[in-house]
Amino acid sequence: MQIDVQTVNIEQKNQTFTHLKRRFGDKKIPSRYQEASYDLQATENLHYRPTWAPEQELYDPNLSKIRMTDWYDLKDPRQFYYSTYTLTRARQQETMESNFKTVESLNLIENLPDQVLKIAQDLLIPLRHVNYASNLNNTLVCGYGYGTVFTQPCIYHAMDNLGIAQYLSRLGLMIGDVESLEVAKQDWMNSDAWQPLRRSLEDLMCVRDPVEVFIKQNFVLDGLLYPLVYQRIADKHLLELGGSGISILTQFMTNWYQESVRWVDSVLKTMADESPQNKAVLEEWVGSAANHFTSVLLPVVALAVQGNDADELVSEVHDELMTRASKAGLFR
Amino acid sequence: MSTVFIILQANEDTRPIVDAIEQDNPLAEVIHEPAMVKVQAEGRLVVRRETIEEEIGREFDMQELNINLITLSGNVDEDEDALTLTWNS
Amino acid sequence: MDIKKTPRKLNVKEKYRLMTRDLAWEPSYRDEKEIYPYVDYEGIKIHDWSKWEDPFRLTMDAYWKYQAEKERKYYAIIDAHAQNNGHLNVTDARYLTAIKLFLQGISPGEYAAHRGFARVGREFAGVGPQVACQMQSIDEIRHAQTQVHAMSNYNKYYNGFKDFAQQRDRIWYTSVPRSFFDDAMSAGPFEFLIAIGFSFEYVLTNLLFVPFMSGAAYNGDMATCTFGFSAQSDEARHMTLGLECIKFMLEQDPANIPIVQKWIDKWFWRGCRLLTLVAAMMDYMLPKRVMSWREAWNIYGVENGNALFRDLARYGIRQPMHWDDVEKSIDHTSHQIMLGLYQWKFGTAFHSWTPTASDIEWLKEKYPTTFEQYYLPRWEYAIAQKEAGGEYNNFGLPKLCQTCQLPCLFTEPDDPTQLAHRETEFEGEKYHFCSDGCQHVFDQEPEKYVQAWLPMPALMQAPLKGDLAAWMEWVSLEPTAAGDYANSEDKANFEKWRKQVSTD
Numbered sequence: 001m002q003i004d005v006q007t008v009n010i011e012q013k014n015q016t017f018t019h020l021k022r023r024f025g026d027k028k029i030p031s032r033y034q035e036a037s038y039d040l041q042a043t044e045n046l047h048y049r050p051t052w053a054p055e056q057e058l059y060d061p062n063l064s065k066i067r068m069t070d071w072y073d074l075k076d077p078r079q080f081y082y083s084t085y086t087l088t089r090a091r092q093q094e095t096m097e098s099n100f101k102t103v104e105s106l107n108l109i110e111n112l113p114d115q116v117l118k119i120a121q122d123l124l125i126p127l128r129h130v131n132y133a134s135n136l137n138n139t140l141v142c143g144y145g146y147g148t149v150f151t152q153p154c155i156y157h158a159m160d161n162l163g164i165a166q167y168l169s170r171l172g173l174m175i176g177d178v179e180s181l182e183v184a185k186q187d188w189m190n191s192d193a194w195q196p197l198r199r200s201l202e203d204l205m206c207v208r209d210p211v212e213v214f215i216k217q218n219f220v221l222d223g224l225l226y227p228l229v230y231q232r233i234a235d236k237h238l239l240e241l242g243g244s245g246i247s248i249l250t251q252f253m254t255n256w257y258q259e260s261v262r263w264v265d266s267v268l269k270t271m272a273d274e275s276p277q278n279k280a281v282l283e284e285w286v287g288s289a290a291n292h293f294t295s296v297l298l299p300v301v302a303l304a305v306q307g308n309d310a311d312e313l314v315s316e317v318h319d320e321l322m323t324r325a326s327k328a329g330l331f332r
Numbered sequence: 333m334s335t336v337f338i339i340l341q342a343n344e345d346t347r348p349i350v351d352a353i354e355q356d357n358p359l360a361e362v363i364h365e366p367a368m369v370k371v372q373a374e375g376r377l378v379v380r381r382e383t384i385e386e387e388i389g390r391e392f393d394m395q396e397l398n399i400n401l402i403t404l405s406g407n408v409d410e411d412e413d414a415l416t417l418t419w420n421s
Numbered sequence: 422m423d424i425k426k427t428p429r430k431l432n433v434k435e436k437y438r439l440m441t442r443d444l445a446w447e448p449s450y451r452d453e454k455e456i457y458p459y460v461d462y463e464g465i466k467i468h469d470w471s472k473w474e475d476p477f478r479l480t481m482d483a484y485w486k487y488q489a490e491k492e493r494k495y496y497a498i499i500d501a502h503a504q505n506n507g508h509l510n511v512t513d514a515r516y517l518t519a520i521k522l523f524l525q526g527i528s529p530g531e532y533a534a535h536r537g538f539a540r541v542g543r544e545f546a547g548v549g550p551q552v553a554c555q556m557q558s559i560d561e562i563r564h565a566q567t568q569v570h571a572m573s574n575y576n577k578y579y580n581g582f583k584d585f586a587q588q589r590d591r592i593w594y595t596s597v598p599r600s601f602f603d604d605a606m607s608a609g610p611f612e613f614l615i616a617i618g619f620s621f622e623y624v625l626t627n628l629l630f631v632p633f634m635s636g637a638a639y640n641g642d643m644a645t646c647t648f649g650f651s652a653q654s655d656e657a658r659h660m661t662l663g664l665e666c667i668k669f670m671l672e673q674d675p676a677n678i679p680i681v682q683k684w685i686d687k688w689f690w691r692g693c694r695l696l697t698l699v700a701a702m703m704d705y706m707l708p709k710r711v712m713s714w715r716e717a718w719n720i721y722g723v724e725n726g727n728a729l730f731r732d733l734a735r736y737g738i739r740q741p742m743h744w745d746d747v748e749k750s751i752d753h754t755s756h757q758i759m760l761g762l763y764q765w766k767f768g769t770a771f772h773s774w775t776p777t778a779s780d781i782e783w784l785k786e787k788y789p790t791t792f793e794q795y796y797l798p799r800w801e802y803a804i805a806q807k808e809a810g811g812e813y814n815n816f817g818l819p820k821l822c823q824t825c826q827l828p829c830l831f832t833e834p835d836d837p838t839q840l841a842h843r844e845t846e847f848e849g850e851k852y853h854f855c856s857d858g859c860q861h862v863f864d865q866e867p868e869k870y871v872q873a874w875l876p877m878p879a880l881m882q883a884p885l886k887g888d889l890a891a892w893m894e895w896v897s898l899e900p901t902a903a904g905d906y907a908n909s910e911d912k913a914n915f916e917k918w919r920k921q922v923s924t925d
Contacts, residue, residue: 010506010918012577018897019586035573036566039586040532045596045874047603052459058606059536082563083492090489093482132444136543139555143539148532155539155559162552163481166440173431173439181439189446199450206455334728339631341650366711367638367646368631395479398487399494401654403627405725407732408476408661412433420732 023072036081038072040148061146064211065281066271071147073274077266078153078259085156089163092252096167099248108245109174116243117175122303123229124250125172125184126194130225131165133201134158137217145210153263157218160260164253171249193303196296211271212285218264220289223321224297224314226257232313233304261324269328283330290325294318334419336406337372338379346400348387349379356380368402377406379415437478442471445548457546463609465681466674470547473669476661479556488563495567495651502644503574509922510641512708514579514915515906519633519706520572520645521581521771522698526598527629528568529589531652533602534617535561541610550614550669553662557618560655567651571644578918579911581770584897588770592896593876594698594762596826600873601695605688607869611670612684618663620688623729626656627721629699636707664729671736678737687865689741690858693750694825700755701762704784705776713787718751743858749834752788756796761830763803763905764815770898772906775804795837812905818877823852823870824859831855847871 015026019039024030046058056063061071068074080088103109112120138158145151172180188194204221207213234243234250268286272279294314302310326332338353340346346369353371354360360373371377384392394415406417431439448456460467479487501507511517535558542554576582589595605616634649670677700714712720730740763773776784781800784792803813819828833839843854847867854860863870879885885892893900901910 010578010921013579013914014576014583017573017576017582017586018584032570035569040529040565040569041536042529042533042590042599042603044590045876045879047596047600047874048607048869048872050607051869052462052607052609058603082559082566083496086485086489086492086563089481089485093485097482128444129446132548135444135555136551139539139543139551139558142558143536143543151536151539152562155535155555155562158539158542158555159481159484159559162441162444162555163485165444166480166482169440169443178439181443185443185446189449198446202448202451202456205448206451334731335724336728341654366635367650368635393483395477395483395487398477398479398654398658399490401657402650403631403653403657403660405627405728407664410433410476410478419728420735 031079033076033079033081033084036083037076037149037152041146041151059146060144063144064146064209066211066274066278068146068271068274068278072149073270074147074150074267075270076149076153077262080153080156089160092255093163096249096252099251100170103174103245103248106245108248112175112245113242116238116241116246119233119238119241119304120171120175120243120246121180121183122187122193123233123300124168124246125175125180126188127225127229128165128168128172128181128184129188130197130201131161131168133205134217134222135161135165136205137213140208141210141214144208145214150267154214157260160256164256167249167252171246174249193299197300200292200296215268215282215285216289216293218260219268219324220286220321221293222257223261223264223324224290224293224317226253227317227320228297228301228313230254230257232317233301237304265324265328268325268330272329279330286325286330290318290321333374334406335372335374336377336404336417336419337370338377338404338417339368339370339402341400341402342367342369343400349384349397349400352383352387353377353379356383375419377417381413433478437475437480440480441475441478441552442548445551453546457544459544459610460546463611463680465611465670465677467546467670468673470545470549472672473547473549473553474665475549475553476665477658479658484556491651491654492563495647496570498647499571499574499644502571506918506922507642507644508575508578509915509918510643512640514909514911515772515774516640516642516706516708517575517579517581517911518771518773518906519702520575520637520642522702522706523645524568524572524582525585525588525592525595525770526698528565528572528585529595530598530602531561531565531568533599533606535559535565537602537606537613537617540606541613544610550666553665554614557655557659557662560659563655564648564652567648571648574644578914580899580902580909581772581911584770584899584902587897591876592768592770592898593821593880594769596821596874596876597698598695600826601691604691604869611680614663614666615670615681615684616688616691618659619667620663620685620692622656623660623663624689624722624726625692625696626653626660627725628696628717630656631721632712632717633699633703633707636703636709636711639709639711640707667733667738668736671733671738675737682738683865685738686742687862690743690747690862691825693747694827694855694859697750697754697758697827697831700751701758704755704787705759705773705780710783714755715751715787722751723748742861743856746834746856746858750831752791753795753832753837756784756788756792757830757832758827760796760799760803761819761828764813765819765828766904767814767816768893768898768903770896770902772904772909772911774906775800775807791837807905807907818880820853821875821877822855822859823873823875824854824862826873826875827855829853829855 016030020030020034023038041059050056050058135158138154142151142154204216230250230253234247235254238246272282298314301314305313350369357373357377360371360377363370381392381394394410394412404417406419409416538554538558538561542551542558545551572582605613630649630653634646638646670681703714766773806813822829829842831841833841841856843860845852845860845863880892881887906912
């Protein structure tokens with residue numbers, strides 16, 4: 001007997017799973033993102049209370065001051081599920097790998113002006129510790145947030161931060177071998193420029209409201225840091241100083257930031273649109289953290305840019321962040 | 333002595349890897365099951381990069397093993413040249 | 422500092438240390454206890470987090486690269502499977518029960534593991550285990566998703582798949598795996614790692630993912646086989662993490678040894694009880710068999726497990742408590758579970774059946790000391806009822822074990838003719854158990870296990886109040902998804918479609 005299964009056309013019984021039909025109807029076959037994301041987290045009849053915090057539920061929407069009728073409204077516009085996420089990053093990694101090769105084969109680092117090297121060392125390499133903090137913070141949001149569409153991108157974001165920390169480490173090894181990383185760690189631990197930021201991150205690592213951590217880390221801090229360090233300093237200032245060998249190695253960070261802004265803004269906007277109460281809480285978080293991190297980042301920026309220029313840069317980026325907040329519905 | 337093993341998906345990518353493991357571990361036993369191939373040995377099994385490279389005629393990164401690895405048993409020691417599985421008893 | 426220093430070539434170990442370990446710092450503005458509030462309360466003492474050894478030193482660049490390659494391969498296979506009516510390649514549609522159980526019971530566990538590992542990936546106070554756990558967390562969501570995607574195609578043609586999300590939280594038998602994962606997640610970070618990383622991953626997942634998935638391939642289901650093997654390749658990393666974790670705890674302080682042993686005892690038993698479902702999948706639900714549960718247990722349980730515990734003996738760790746009870750049960754559990762599923766088949770979103778003549782021959786051969794003597798007569802009784810136009814059902818509700826949540830259907834370890842039943846009284850209430858192992862687990866932490874959500878009492882309470890039809894609606898159980906495979910729509914459709922595509 002031979003079986004030729006390819007030729008027949010068999011009528012389908014079900015277009016989709018019931019939970020997706022309930023959300024999206026069954027006119028359209030759901031996407032793999034929808035199948036991979038919606039209603040995956042258990043919601044009821046949870047068996048035991050956490051022994052680490054018996055007042056909480058195992059999945060507990062009340063860990064945050066933010067309230068959502070449906071946490072699955074917080075869709076990721078990039079529609080990342082594991083596969084699309086991994087394939088996207090693998091492609092970017094391939095580009096970065098060839099960037100590293102180019103820089104090495106053309107000796108671009110050795111030929112950099114001292115001033116550029118100094119800025120890279122003083123400003124960029126210590127940032128790997130900032131990424132580590134963000135890695136932990138996003139892991140917390142994934143672990144304790146509510147609803148898969150909100151929590152899933154956070155583990156991707158956490159791993160991205162680890163990846164960025166590792167790109168920065170490779171850059172450090174290229175410009176000054178292991179010593180570069182050691183010096184950067186010393187700076188991070190002791191130098192005046194970095195202490196306010198380190199203190200703020202240690203404070204943020206003590207916060208347990210997953211949305212508060214998400215907003216302060218991903219919207220506010222990254223929303224100031226990436227435009228300052230990567231868009232302004234690495235891609236403009238260092239280029240002007242002849243530092244293309246550096247900017248080619250921070251390309252991932254620039255692109256990654258642009259990509260993640262869509263997601264972060266969309267989450268913020270959806271939460272703010274949900275209720276005036278949410279909006280008030282978000283305004284309080286964004287407003288206070290934006291002012292705080294702006295002042296904290298000033299001495300960091302001053303490592304690369306002198307005097308008034310640093311002030312201007314920081315206030316320009318602060319305004320940009322507030323424009324994003326306003327587009328998301330805050331402070332209006 | 334306890335048995336250590338490594339199980340790989342049975343496909344064209346793993347055929348030379350299994351050949352390499354057999355060369356480096358003459359006492360190892362190779363067992364074919366549907367869609368998978370298991371290589372086991374008493375106490376110790378070593379997978380060497382150089383031998384694989386000779387088999388496939390190109391450079392091989394030990395971490396490429398991840399792609400077709402199904403499972404393993406034993407304490408793992410991996411560096412750029414080899415993956416070693418051992419039981420201490 | 423001399424900035425322009427020529428970089429040395431670093432080996433993998435050094436590189437990994439610099440790329441990962443070196444990222445963390447000792448906080449000075451805040452107390453570590455504020456940042457890591459949950460690392461102490463279980464009593465595990467860690468003196469030096471940097472002693473953690475990571476055997477697979479994957480940096481993110483390599484992770485993305487190799488995982489993407491796995492993903493490309495996997496989705497190519499399931500796309501082809503969907504386009505070419507791959508579902509008609511399975512040996513026969515009885516097989517689908519195994520993967521329905523998988524989707525309803527195991528995939529939600531993968532998801533729970535994803536969230537649990539994210540939590541411990543945040544709570545451990547050392548960057549080595551943090552990163553290893555985060556990587557496991559992201560892998561676990563991969564497993565949940567690839568499984569849903571593989572099953573999505575089967576869902577288009579067969580019953581019993583479409584309501585898995587609802588059934589995860591409500592139907593009685595999914596409470597078995599969910600209580601297992603809820604138990605682990607509600608424990609502290611170290612116990613979680615022993616539960617999932619060590620006991621489940623290292624000791625038990627081989628039994629789930631290796632012989633069963635090889636069986637899936639043998640039965641023509643390349644989609645399932647591929648997610649199984651592809652997932653297990655991540656498990657190889659996870660198992661190694663589990664083993665490193667346990668060695669790390671044992672080496673850090675001798676006071677940790679009895680705590681770890683207690684967890685091994687508990688989670689080995691919990692895991693073995695959970696795997697009784699896999700035993701039934703292996704022995705009854707693969708129409709073509711690769712090996713019996715007994716044979717799989719001998720290789721991956723006895724041989725591999727013993728090797729592991731002999732290795733750990735140097736730390737003062739012994740074989741898990743109740744190991745002998747498990748060993749004694751191996752020739753029985755698959756039959757006991759399948760008979761149980763068959764008699765309660767009106768309440769399951771998958772089909773069960775009475776074994777065919779050739780199944781019976783195989784079961785006799787593989788279980789020479791138990792099957793014919795203890796279980797064949799019961800199957801024959803069910804078969805005779807069917808032949809007389811009746812159906813063997815047990816409309817009495819099973820009494821569930823307070824710990825593992827399986828019906829109390831197992832026998833005494835030393836007397837296969839006696840059902841085992843244990844009771845503990847706690848704060849004036851009586852609690853029932855299927856075994857010494859489950860009673861022991863309860864007695865160690867009664868305050869925890871009294872909280873268990875038991876699906877059978879839920880059926881009797883408001884708002885359902887024992888109304889079976891209302892219950893079926895509440896758990897999204899359609900009659901077409903339940904019952905004997907012999908009379909099922911799945912069977913009729915599969916045979917009809919197969920006929921359409923077959924040529925002599």
